[in-house]
Amino acid sequence: MERLAIDGGQPICAERIAPTGERYGDEEIALLTEVIRSQKLNCNVGTKVKEFGRAFADYMGMKHGVMVASGTAAIHVALGALDLNPGDEVITAPITDMGTIYPILAQNAVPIFADLDPDTLCMDPADVEKRVTSRTKVILPVQLAGNTCDMDGMRDIAKRHNLALVEDCAQSFNAKFKGEKVGTMGDVGCFSLNEYKHISCGDAGVTLTNDDALGERAQLFSDKAWPRSGDRRDHLFLAPNYRVTELQAAVAFAQLKKLDHITDTRRERGDLLTSLIADAPGVHPPKVRDGGECTYWFYWFRVDAAIRDQFAKALNGEGVPCSAGYIPKPVYLYDVLREKKTYGDSHFPYGYAPFRDPDNEIEYTEGLCPVTERALKEMIRISLNEFWTEQHVRDAACAICKVAEHLSQKPVPAGKA
Numbered sequence: 001m002e003r004l005a006i007d008g009g010q011p012i013c014a015e016r017i018a019p020t021g022e023r024y025g026d027e028e029i030a031l032l033t034e035v036i037r038s039q040k041l042n043c044n045v046g047t048k049v050k051e052f053g054r055a056f057a058d059y060m061g062m063k064h065g066v067m068v069a070s071g072t073a074a075i076h077v078a079l080g081a082l083d084l085n086p087g088d089e090v091i092t093a094p095i096t097d098m099g100t101i102y103p104i105l106a107q108n109a110v111p112i113f114a115d116l117d118p119d120t121l122c123m124d125p126a127d128v129e130k131r132v133t134s135r136t137k138v139i140l141p142v143q144l145a146g147n148t149c150d151m152d153g154m155r156d157i158a159k160r161h162n163l164a165l166v167e168d169c170a171q172s173f174n175a176k177f178k179g180e181k182v183g184t185m186g187d188v189g190c191f192s193l194n195e196y197k198h199i200s201c202g203d204a205g206v207t208l209t210n211d212d213a214l215g216e217r218a219q220l221f222s223d224k225a226w227p228r229s230g231d232r233r234d235h236l237f238l239a240p241n242y243r244v245t246e247l248q249a250a251v252a253f254a255q256l257k258k259l260d261h262i263t264d265t266r267r268e269r270g271d272l273l274t275s276l277i278a279d280a281p282g283v284h285p286p287k288v289r290d291g292g293e294c295t296y297w298f299y300w301f302r303v304d305a306a307i308r309d310q311f312a313k314a315l316n317g318e319g320v321p322c323s324a325g326y327i328p329k330p331v332y333l334y335d336v337l338r339e340k341k342t343y344g345d346s347h348f349p350y351g352y353a354p355f356r357d358p359d360n361e362i363e364y365t366e367g368l369c370p371v372t373e374r375a376l377k378e379m380i381r382i383s384l385n386e387f388w389t390e391q392h393v394r395d396a397a398c399a400i401c402k403v404a405e406h407l408s409q410k411p412v413p414a415g416k417a
């Protein structure tokens with residue numbers, strides 16, 4: 001067997017895989033110029049932000065789209081539109097960005113974490129069901145890394161328990177479950193256009209819904225609940241300012257035209273990689289359900305935790321850029337949640353009567369979501385993107401197979417099996 005590159009062998013990739021390209025170009029510049037020339041940069045003066053909300057909603061086949069300052073803001077707008085009460089519970093995923101969690105606590109609701117399906121790293125309906133209580137009001141699945149939850153399962157639980165379903169699709173533009181796009185299957189869908197997402201305008205987000213009342217409230221919630229019509233100034237309820245500028249909308253419009261190409265290419269590259277490493281010993285690639293489509297915001301696979309770091313080092317040595325792991329721990333083990341560092345030293349809304357029962361307190365401790373905790377120790381992440389060629393994928397697959405074959409022949413260190 002050819003030696004590993006880290007042991008002095010020939011690397012599989014003659015050149016390290018590092019494809020990049022220009023994400024922003026003449027299309028963005030043309031629309032930005034148009035906005036600057038209009039002399040209208042604020043969304044209530046200009047038209048682009050409102051138009052982008054509508055254009056993205058049309059693209060997704062939805063009725064209402066509100067463009068806001070970030071993906072975090074898009075989720076906050078969704079929860080603000082749903083008008084939760086303090087102490088209400090929102091069931092969500094333990095592998096995500098804090099941008100999923102902040103809006104829950106900002107509305108004085110309580111995040112409850114459901115364990116993940118290890119093959120998709122998306123929420124497992126069976127575990128969600130176990131976490132439902134009389135206080136649960138929302139299920140907030142995170143469609144992670146371009147893949148999707150079992151949305152039949154999520155919809156069924158939401159329906160039976162009369163819960164709202166809000167999809168966090170920040171990482172999953174154009175991903176599909178049984179032919180349906182993410183962001184269209186619940187009551188509200190939320191997207192991020194930060195710098196790292198499939199499409200970007202630096203920072204922004206979009207909240208989508210088909211419900212007229214939620215759409216109207218979402219628009220209000222994004223702009224201090226100020227209706228901006230008529231001559232009497234009024235603020236209808238408590239809400240932040242999550243406005244974006246016309247400049248961001250200009251860039252977002254140009255990016256939307258590129259989205260199909262980006263997600264089609266990522267889907268093809270990612271699916272090809274999965275098919276090529278299907279027989280690599282000890283390697284568990286992500287699973288895409290029948291009728292589903294994954295748009296690979298990044299590519300991950302799992303290996304035995306005992307060899308994971310060694311695997312990532314060897315794969316880097318072969319010329320495939322990868323990192324061991326994704327987020328360092330489940331979000332519920334971050335200090336902010338574990339120690340309930342919320343508002344001053346109040347720990348609000350945790351334990352606050354009459355909003356919550358202090359005798360039935362939520363604790364975020366190790367072991368809360370065992371499948372997730374294990375998966376995070378097994379993950380290897382590859383930053384696949386639309387600039388990868390088919391040859392890059394074939395080289396990466398060869399390298400994964402080579403490393404997997406080498407490491408599968410080494411005994412697992414004692415105590416780590």
Ligand SMILES: Cc1ncc(COP(=O)(O)O)c(C=O)c1O
Pocket residue numbers: 070071072073096097098099100142168170171192193194203204205
């Ligand atoms: C799954 C998920 N949800 C929410 C967010 C928050 O998005 P933003 O950074 O635009 O606020 C992110 C951003 O990384 C994310 O990955």
